[in-house]
Amino acid sequence: MILRKLQYKAISCLGPGLLSVASRIGKRPGRGSAQGAAHPFGPPLESGRKLREIMSLHYLSGRYADGAVPVAWVTSGFPVEPLRALGFHAVYPENHAAVCSVKRLVPELSAAVERLGYSRELCGYARADLGCAVTGTTPVGRLPRPDLLCCCTNICQTVLYWFRALADRFRVPLAVVDAPFVYGEAKAGHLEYFADQLRGLAETAGGIAGRATDRGALLETVRLSREGSLLWAECLAAGRAVPSPWTGFDAFFHMAPIVALRGTKECNGYYRMLRDELNDRISRGVGGIGNERFRLLWDNLPVWHRLRPLSAVLAENGFNIVCSTYAAAWAEAGAAIDPADPEGSMARAYLNVLLNRDLPYRLSFMKRLCAESGSTGAILHSDRSCKPYSIGQVDLQRRLVSEAGVRTLLLEADHADPRSWSEEQAGHRLAAFMESFE
Amino acid sequence: MSGPASIGVDAGSTTFKAVLVDREGRILASFLEPADPRLEEQAARALDALQAPPGTPVGATGYGRRRIHAARTLTEITCHARGAFSRTGEPGILVDVGGQDTKVVRVGPGGAVLDFSMNDKCAAGTGRFLEVILARLRIPKEEIARYAARSTRPVPVTSTCTVFAESEVVSLVARGEAVEDIVKGLHAALASRVASLVGQVPPGSRVFMSGGVALNPAMVEALSKELSVPVSVVPDPQLVGALGAALSALS
DSSP: OHHHHHHHHHHHHHHHHHHHHHHHHTOOOOTTTTOOTTOOBOOOOTHHHHHHHHHHHHHHHHHTTBTTBOEEEEOTTSOOHHHHHTTOEEEOHHHHHHHHHHTTOHHHHHHHHHTTTOOTTSOHHHHHHHHHHHHOOOTTSOOOOOSEEEEETTSOSHHHHHHHHHHHHHTOOEEEEOOOOBSSSOOHHHHHHHHHHHHHHHHHHHHHHTSOOOHHHHHHHHHHHHHHHHHHHHHHHHTTSSSOSSOHHHHHHHTHHHHHSTTSHHHHHHHHHHHHHHHHHHHHTOOSBSSOOEEEEEESSOOGGGHHHHHHHHHHTTEEEEEEHHHHHHHHGGGGOOTTSHHHHHHHHHHTSGGGBOHHHHHHHHHHHHHHHTOOEEEEEEETTOHHHHTTHHHHHHHHHHHHOOEEEEEEEOSSOGGGOOHHHHHHHHHHHHHTTO | OOOEEEEEEEEOSSEEEEEEEETTOOEEEEEEEEOOSOHHHHHHHHHHHHTOOTTOOEEEESTTGGGSOOSEEOOHHHHHHHHHHHHHOOOEEEEEEOSSOEEEEEEOGGGOEEEEEEOOSSSTTSHHHHHHHHHHTTOOGGGHHHHHHTOSSOOOOOOOSHHHHHHHHHHHHHTTOOHHHHHHHHHHHHHHHHHHHHOOOOTTOOEEEESGGGGOHHHHHHHHHHHTSOEEEOSSGGGHHHHHHHHHHHO
16 A cells, blocks of 8 residues: 555656656657648647646556555546545546547457447447456556546436446446536526535545545635636637637647646646647747638547548648637636635536537537637537437537538547548548538 | 530549530530449540540549549539539539439539538438349339339338348338339339438529439439429439539639
8 A cells, every 4th residue: 555655656746757758759750740841730739748748647647546545437527626635546438538549449449348238329438448447458558446436417328327337347336426407507406406416425535535525625626627727718719819829639639638637736737838839829820730721610529530630631621620619618617616616616617518508508609619710610520429419410500500601511420439430421521511612 | 616625524433424525614525434443444435535635624523533633623512513503504402312422412603512411321312222222123224214104002112221121122022012113112212311311492492403313204203292392403414523523624
């Protein structure tokens, strides 16, 4: 136990220096080094190196977390602040599954659980995560064994069954925070119900951590969480500049800290650096792509396994994704968190996440993002295995066209599973969509 | 009439089309063959047949467009819209039922694409649907419309999935249904699938059809009935994509 604690502490403290050296030595050829005359992107973001460092450190320290500190596996929309205040190391299976998808491991992981009877229609993240649990395969070395599983139904109902399966496998308690769906505005009773569950969570998690919540630590975590969301919002707002200093595809990668390290100093330090770099690029007129002619909104999760080719084909034709509902969702709700009323404000913030809100809100959100960013088109990723995000997109598409004059494309794919991708047909639709702007 | 000005090639999934046009976009010569996997050889054959002067600019479209040596390559969506507009001179809704996919394009003034939708990742609602099933019934292409016209009591075919519809048709035949009635039912099933892509037709909008399937009057009739709007066939419907490609090469 003491050894584990020392290892965990050492990695957490010494890791940044070590990783920084390692990343300089073993620098993989990325966008920067691959640049040629016909390269469609702008210069790569310097912050990218720091991003790799802090995310690598997050997973590296995780290898030594179990036995050293309490470990919780949590859903992306879970109110993580009470856990951080209790000293939990938080693991995000969704973020880990996205890493698996980028590394193209999902077909193999999914096949392992499909053989156990799980449907291919189930969320690609859930299949990847359960596949990791079944096969022990992970691109991050090792995930720490959870002491507690935490899921909040504010992003989908799938997480409930997914985490139940994990609870069954790991034989650990599952803490569920139930989020009533928000039609219009969150009702007072729903906010109260959610806040009550947060108090219960603090008790359950405190029992596992073996201590009571330190109010000061909670207030500090809540403050950091709010600050992190606002900093991420500033980074996204930088994307409105013309040309946009980065692309929406960059933002999909750079959102990892606000998802997996929300409520930590590392997260906020990172976004200060990123914001400053983006603002510097704006002042120098440096764009995310070389020749930005048209600006687009992206709706739904990214197609993780096709990010590079998709971003290249858009950039080659002068199209830049300058905003996305997915990246912006992490900036919107978190800003509501307020240290003056931790439970009440967390209830408001976590009930109001994008996927827990109705279609009229989503439509107005998309219209606002388009207007703010000067986007004249939108790609709506119809995500085969993320039903809550994809339902209603045909209506959203129609209304974006008729009410906001935004050109739209519904692109069928899957955020994690490349088997749902049809290169020829998707490429064809994308080409026709781009031609319609000329 | 002015001389040859550009060539348009539409290397589709089932047929290969090419046209030679003059500066006004009038078709001077055309070429049409079933798609050949040796695409480069087929393209060379087409250029020979069109007898275009050397150096005539080429525009290409269709699934094989990237393998054609062309000054301009564009998707069939843009090309069908341009080609159809040049022949009809009217904005409207263009339905192109192709071999591999079905496209519905809202064509604006000047032939601009305002919006489009396509069938999803299967052959339901495409030309292949009829082709596969009619081959099963051993009905040659040129006989299809005559068969449909003879139907007195169309049999509903509920499956729009090509594979399931094929087995459904086999069971209908086994049940003793008349082939004519099955053929008519198939047209209605395909028309219904295409109509769902078209959606609501705004009052006063014209609906046009292009692509090889538009040569089948039974299909045009079935779609008109399904949409409750008369559907007009663009002249030389199979050549519309190639014509659009040629016009793009002109500009």
